[in-house]
Amino acid sequence: MKSDIIIIGGGASGMAAAICAARQGASVLILERMPRAGKKLLATGNGKCNYTNRWMNGECYHSQKPSVVKTILHRFDEKAVEDFFMELGILPKEKDGYVYPNSMQAASVLDALRFELERLHVTILTDTDVQNIKTKGKGFQVISERETFHCRRLILACGGKASEKLGSNGSGYGLAENLGHSVISVVPALTGLKAKERVYKALTGIRSEASVSLFIDGKMVDAHRGEVQLADYGISGIPVFQLSGQAAYGLLYGRKVVCMLDFFPDWTKEQLVQFLRDRKNHFQGRPGEVFETGLLNRKLIHECIKLAGGQGSRLPKMEYLAEICKHFPATIIESRGFAQAQVCAGGVDLAEIRPENCESLIHPGLYIIGELLDADGICGGYNLQWAWATGCLAGSAAGKECHASYRTD
Ligand SMILES: Cc1cc2nc3c(=O)[nH]c(=O)nc-3n(C[C@H](O)[C@H](O)[C@H](O)COP(=O)(O)OP(=O)(O)OC[C@H]3O[C@@H](n4cnc5c(N)ncnc54)[C@H](O)[C@@H]3O)c2cc1C
Known part of the structure; x- marks a missing residue:
């Protein structure tokens, strides 16, 4: 199966990336190991989804590369996140800086993402656990137990290994390492x-x-x-x-x-x-x-x-x-431990990605986003902000790149 862009992981960052890439006209396929996409999102904010915070500051994050975190959050800030969701129909409700959907239901955030993915004809293959990735010419081969997929641009959005029962099992770190990336020691956080x-x-x-x-x-x-x-x-x-x-x-x-x-x-x-x-x-x-x-x-x-x-x-x-x-x-x-943690600290070294769009500096055409990267926020909507920001920046860039490469290929 061939697509312009494959996104491994149908969590918060993967869905945001898919929307932004498909809006550029790219064909997008999400591969998700769980029976449905966005399972973790439903559990966020005690089922209310605290999706960003109006008090945004680099100090609210831990990372070995705080300057990269700041650049990314500057390029796609909390206002951009609220606008992104307003366009999908999500009215914000603020409480002491914490931003929730006015419905106070995480399900409405997931539904709004789902409706937009459907409108843009993004394909989501569930129960598809990606086990390996190989580079092939200018593209990638993405290998699951059942099938091998091909794409021109690849986005790794596998999350960390916190709360494995909600999907993310740490496999993203191995996939990134196999592609030559370094992973800063991962520990449980927000627990x-x-x-x-x-x-x-x-x-x-x-x-x-x-x-x-x-x-x-x-x-x-x-x-x-x-x-x-x-x-x-x-x-x-x-x-x-x-x-x-x-x-x-x-x-x-x-x-x-x-x-x-x-x-x-x-x-x-x-x-x-x-x-x-x-x-x-x-x-x-x-x-x-x-x-x-x-x-x-x-x-x-x-x-x-x-x-x-x-x-x-x-x-x-x-x-x-x-x-x-x-x-x-x-x-x-x-x-x-990881099972009780909300997020992971550590992850793929931010020194190995472009701060403008999360593209890998090791493999052009590969993007790494969300919790898989070495950045974790404090409580208050900061981790989802990071997932949306990295997802939207990478998705838009990968989508545009596909367009540009069609003209030059
Ligand atoms: C209980 C709980 C409450 C939380 N509440 C909040 C909150 O209110 N506000 C906030 O900002 N943050 C909150 N967080 C943190 C936030 O949910 C995460 O930081 C965010 O979801 C990370 O997004 P992500 O896309 O990087 O990863 P995830 O959302 O974890 O998505 C990764 C996806 O990739 C899939 N996947 C992994 N490996 C593979 C593979 N090899 N093949 C195919 N698919 C794969 C997984 O199944 C998963 O669906 C909470 C976390 C938990 C656990």
Whole structure:
């Protein structure tokens, strides 16, 4: 089977690329290993699809090549993404910068993409797992178990290996490596972290506002604030997700990784000590549980008191209690892994692609897009923004190139 352009992977970036390429008049074939395209998209944003963010900044991404990330996001920014979807009929709804479809349904984003793919006569072959790629003359041979396909331009849009049950199983890294690309070590990101301390078993199910600071070999590298979820295995919630990729790299390189939770992030330690001393005096002679009530989640403050040296109704020194409330440790032993992660950090080295259009610098005519590349965003629509931006830039360029090469071939 022959097409101008083959796209391996019918996820967010692959569908965006297909639309942009087909709009240039190219014939486009998407090969997707799952029984349907866009399965992961339906799970995004808790089924609401947070598809971009109005506060866009290169700092919201991690990569070995931040300048390439910035160039790509500058060439196809959040406004371009909103316009792309407006044209498909998706009205945006913004909440604190996070952009969702007005329907608050991820299914409408997938439907809108699907309708446009149909209108442009893009073919999608599902249940087609690509196993190998060979270069042939000016084109490519794309080999699946059942069939070999031929194309003039090839777009790799296989995603990473986070949440394999939704499709992306890491095979894209091998395909890129076979074509001569280098892959920067891949670790899970946007996921929970497992902690060594046994106290977390007693705290499972508690949610509390906190600031979480990440220390690697004793040096603070990042901090985020928000609702932390405590679980039997350790810590989770958005502030933990934001740090999890850096924590996973620390573990990969054998470093000591510790998160410190501050349950009173608005107060200095001195202010908290003073407040706790006043509170202790106020409830002098009353049972310990009166002192505990209303400070933090009941189980949480109870464990803090125990860790600070309190026993039964005997309260610890208020200085020790303040210290533990502001530096509650989680010694990280493992991340929750790829299966529980929303994205992967690492991937194909951005030094090997053209920032204008994601074309490979190793194989002209090959484009690499989306999560397969070495760029991962924080929570808030940044990863889909990256998928749309790289997909649209590569799709438009590959589509135009096909046109130009027909004239010169
Ligand atoms: C639960 C969850 C919630 C998320 N929520 C958000 C959110 O709200 N906002 C946000 O910005 N990001 C979110 N993300 C991240 C976002 O979904 C991804 O970053 C994005 O989908 C990546 O797009 P992609 O096209 O690169 O890869 P994917 O969407 O993973 O698509 C890759 C596709 O390629 C296919 N494929 C892989 N290998 C092959 C092969 N060899 N042959 C054929 N097909 C293949 C896969 O089956 C898959 O369909 C979420 C992720 C998860 C798991």
